[in-house]
Amino acid sequence: MGKRVFYVTNNSSKTRDEIVSKCSRLGYPATRDNILSTAYLTACYLQDIVFKKKVYVVGSKGITQELDAAGIKHLDVGPDPMCSDVASLLRNEVQLDKDVGAVVVGFDEHFSFPKMVKAATYLKQPNCIFIGTNTDEILPTEFPLTVPGTGTFVRAMETCTNRKAFKIGKPSPYVCEAIIKRHKVDPKKTLMIGDRCNTDILFGTRCGFKTLLVLTGVTTLGEVHQLEKSSNKEDQELVPDYYIDRLGDMLPLIS
Amino acid sequence: MSIKNLASLSRDEVKNLFSSIDTILTDCDGVLWLHMKILPGAPDVLNKFREMGKRVFYITNNNVITREEFCVKCDKLGFTSTKDDVLTTSYLTACYLHDIGFKKKVYVVGTSGISRELSRLGIRSFGVGPDPLISDVATLVMKDFKLDPDVGAVIVGFDEYISYPKILKAASYLNHPDCLFIATNTDERGPSFINDCVIPGTGSMVAAIETCAGRKPFLIGKPSTYIIDAIRKRYNVDPERTLMIGDRCNTDILLGTRCGFKTLLVLSGVNTLDDVMNWKQSDNEEDRGLVPDYYIGKLGDLLPLLT
Numbered sequence: 001m002g003k004r005v006f007y008v009t010n011n012s013s014k015t016r017d018e019i020v021s022k023c024s025r026l027g028y029p030a031t032r033d034n035i036l037s038t039a040y041l042t043a044c045y046l047q048d049i050v051f052k053k054k055v056y057v058v059g060s061k062g063i064t065q066e067l068d069a070a071g072i073k074h075l076d077v078g079p080d081p082m083c084s085d086v087a088s089l090l091r092n093e094v095q096l097d098k099d100v101g102a103v104v105v106g107f108d109e110h111f112s113f114p115k116m117v118k119a120a121t122y123l124k125q126p127n128c129i130f131i132g133t134n135t136d137e138i139l140p141t142e143f144p145l146t147v148p149g150t151g152t153f154v155r156a157m158e159t160c161t162n163r164k165a166f167k168i169g170k171p172s173p174y175v176c177e178a179i180i181k182r183h184k185v186d187p188k189k190t191l192m193i194g195d196r197c198n199t200d201i202l203f204g205t206r207c208g209f210k211t212l213l214v215l216t217g218v219t220t221l222g223e224v225h226q227l228e229k230s231s232n233k234e235d236q237e238l239v240p241d242y243y244i245d246r247l248g249d250m251l252p253l254i255s
Numbered sequence: 256m257s258i259k260n261l262a263s264l265s266r267d268e269v270k271n272l273f274s275s276i277d278t279i280l281t282d283c284d285g286v287l288w289l290h291m292k293i294l295p296g297a298p299d300v301l302n303k304f305r306e307m308g309k310r311v312f313y314i315t316n317n318n319v320i321t322r323e324e325f326c327v328k329c330d331k332l333g334f335t336s337t338k339d340d341v342l343t344t345s346y347l348t349a350c351y352l353h354d355i356g357f358k359k360k361v362y363v364v365g366t367s368g369i370s371r372e373l374s375r376l377g378i379r380s381f382g383v384g385p386d387p388l389i390s391d392v393a394t395l396v397m398k399d400f401k402l403d404p405d406v407g408a409v410i411v412g413f414d415e416y417i418s419y420p421k422i423l424k425a426a427s428y429l430n431h432p433d434c435l436f437i438a439t440n441t442d443e444r445g446p447s448f449i450n451d452c453v454i455p456g457t458g459s460m461v462a463a464i465e466t467c468a469g470r471k472p473f474l475i476g477k478p479s480t481y482i483i484d485a486i487r488k489r490y491n492v493d494p495e496r497t498l499m500i501g502d503r504c505n506t507d508i509l510l511g512t513r514c515g516f517k518t519l520l521v522l523s524g525v526n527t528l529d530d531v532m533n534w535k536q537s538d539n540e541e542d543r544g545l546v547p548d549y550y551i552g553k554l555g556d557l558l559p560l561l562t
Contacts, residue, residue: 081387086415090449109388111422113415113455120444120453137466138426142396146426148419148467156463159443160455 001254005034006179008192010169010199012038012106012133012150013062015069036179038133038169039063042104043070044178045131045168053101056122058115058153059108059133075100079110080118089114096121102129105157105165107150116160123161130161134169136199140218170199176207193247195219197227197238205237213240214247258531261519261551261560269560272549276517278497279304280342280486282477283315285502285524286554288332294523296555298333303561311340312486316440316476316506318345318412318457319368321375342486344439344476345369348410349376350485351437351475359407362428364421364460365414365439382424385416395420402427408435411464411472413445413457422463429468436468440476442506477501478509500554502526504534504545512544520547521554 007023007030014022016035023030039062046055047070055074057063067074075097082089094117103119122128132154139147154165168174179185187208194200195217204211215221224243227235244250261269281287287297304311313329313336320328322338329336345365349372352361361380363369373380381403388395400423409425428434438461445454465471475481486492494515501507502524511518522528528550534542551557 079387081385082415086454087449089415090452090454094450094452109392109419111417111419112387113417116417116455116459117452120455121451124451124453137469144402144427144430145396145400146423146430146467147392147396148422148426148463152422152463152467155466156455156459159462160453160459162443 004183004185006036006183007034008036008170008175008200010038010134010136010150011062012042012169013060014039015062015065016040018062036175037062039066039106041168041175041178042106042131042133043067043072044182045166045174046070046072046102048178048181049129051102051129054097054099055102055104056097056100056119057104057106058111058119058157059104059106063104063106063133073099077108077110080112080114082113086113089117094118094121100128102131103157104131104133105150105154106133108153111153111156116156119157120160123157123163130157130163130165132157132165132167135167136169170194170203171206172203173206175203197224197240201240202238204240211240211242213243214245215243216246258535258547259549261549262556264560266560269557272517273307273309273561276309276496276498278310278312278490278492280312280314280482280497280499280511280516281554282499282501282503282507283313283317286500286521287313287334289523291332293332294553294555296553296558298335300554300557300561301334303558305335307561310490310492313341314477314482314507315342316344316442316457317368318343318348318439318476319366320345321368321371322346324368342482343368343372345372345412347482347485348412348437348439348475349373349378350489351473351481352376352378352408352435354485354488357408357435360403360405361408361410362403362406362425363410363412364417364425364464365410365412369410369412369439380410382421383416386418386420386424388419392419392423395423400424400427406434408437409464410437410439411457411461412439414460417460417463422467425464426468429464429470436464436470436472438472438474438476441474442476477506478513480510480513482510483514504530504547508547509544511547518547518549520550521552522550523553 016032019035020030043066135151136149137151138149190209192204192209193212197219201211322341325341326336345368353376363380363382370380370383441458442456443458444456497516499511499516500519504526508518534545
């Protein structure tokens with residue numbers, strides 16, 4: 001039908017190439033240019049502001065590889081556990097790099113106290129940029145377990161630095177700016193499809209897109225009706241224009 | 256009500272104030288010592304309070320040591336204390352579980368300061384120490400971690416071994432609405448600075464777990480009023496005849512205001528007189544709870560007024 005399709009994900013652990021592989025495996029054609037993931041968008045943001053220093057990353061190779069692709073210098077990621085005790089850590093083991101000008105917090109399965117100390121100490125400088133890739137509190141859950149999401153690490157760092165992170169992913173407006181700027185998209189002729197009202201639909205509303213909620217994921221129809229009835233203006237932004245049980249149900253309607 | 260500078264009161268006024276006080280609760284860092292250096296005159300003032308027949312309690316949001324270890328630290332700095340004078344949040348957390356008749360197990364994201372105080376009161380716990388991610392998140396979730404059905408509470412204190420597996424486990428236990436969620440305190444940063452480093456405080460560990468658990472904890476430490484419940488269950492204390500001394504308005508003074516204590520702010524720590532004046536003039540009623548009854552430059556300045 002001649003429509004451009006973009007895959008928009010808050011996942012910060014994968015590079016665009018890895019997402020392309022995953023999409024292909026599952027039968028969805030994709031190229032790097034149609035993927036908008038937060039690791040990639042973080043690198044875009046740093047390019048947009050002409051960032052020339054180094055980045056301290058609390059996150060994964062998904063982020064550092066996208067930074068490499070954009071020519072942005074960064075410190076290494078991976079485990080950084082407590083080796084001795086707090087006093088020794090602070091006295092001897094924290095060696096800060098004077099060239100660090102930004103801290104990026106993404107999903108980090110190796111999150112640790114030494115990393116928190118380093119990130120917070122870099123962020124003591126007011127001109128050190130503070131970026132959070134996204135604020136999803138949990139990943140799709142494996143009930144009865146809860147799988148913490150990036151929002152967990154971002155909130156921890158916002159608390160001990162008393163600073164707010166610049167958020168890259170949905171529902172923040174940066175994704176919108178990046179799409180419009182890089183891909184010349186007209187918001188009025190754009191449809192956002194998602195399963196989560198407080199990220200996907202809210203994001204679409206804020207960008208001026210039309211919004212379609214699919215009921216195969218997080219948000220239920222019951223929850224949408226509650227939001228519709230709410231007198232809270234903010235809740236109204238989470239209400240989609242359209243909904244459908246699942247994306248596949250559209251096929252007979254458009255062929 | 257105007258805030259009075261204690262140092263500008265007459266000896267009779269000071270005498271009258273203290274004759275209406277039986278119990279003194281004092282914060283430690285910023286009042287008695289600052290980054291492990293004694294604030295001059297502070298030990299003498301506390302000794303004088305005791306000579307005058309007042310009961311003195313040390314109140315601290317510190318939860319990484321037991322009360323006995325805290326006494327050893329006090330002793331090194333020249334302050335006399337016994338464990339019954341000390342109220343650490345590790346001890347108070349154990350008191351809380353004891354007071355509510357808690358019989359299950361506790362999952363602790365914190366140090367042995369907490370687990371040892373729990374054990375003293377016969378409460379079983381686990382989780383303290385390193386718990387790094389060995390394989391990957393998928394394996395942890397699918398295979399490596401099974402919920403212990405006997406866990407009835409999660410306590411979060413300062414934990415230098417904070418890790419993804421610990422946050423995942425705490426949040427998973429907290430999925431059950433009957434599982435208690437307790438935070439020792441919410442201080443965002445540690446009180447000291449070593450080498451100019453920022454020391455993330457318990458508050459940041461609590462924020463991490465609150466975020467993914469989607470729940471707020473019951474707070475033990477200042478400015479939560481649990482402290483006064485704990486003290487009154489164990490000692491005969493009259494809030495109206497109690498003085499709270501602290502350096503931080505949004506924990507120490509706020510606690511005092513909420514409990515109906517008289518409050519004294521020392522200016523040797525976190526807050527300044529300007530801060531106080533701003534809150535006094537604020538339209539926000541909550542801000543006025545941060546305003547102390549009295550202030551003084553440092554605790555040691557009281558000594559000439561008491562002798």
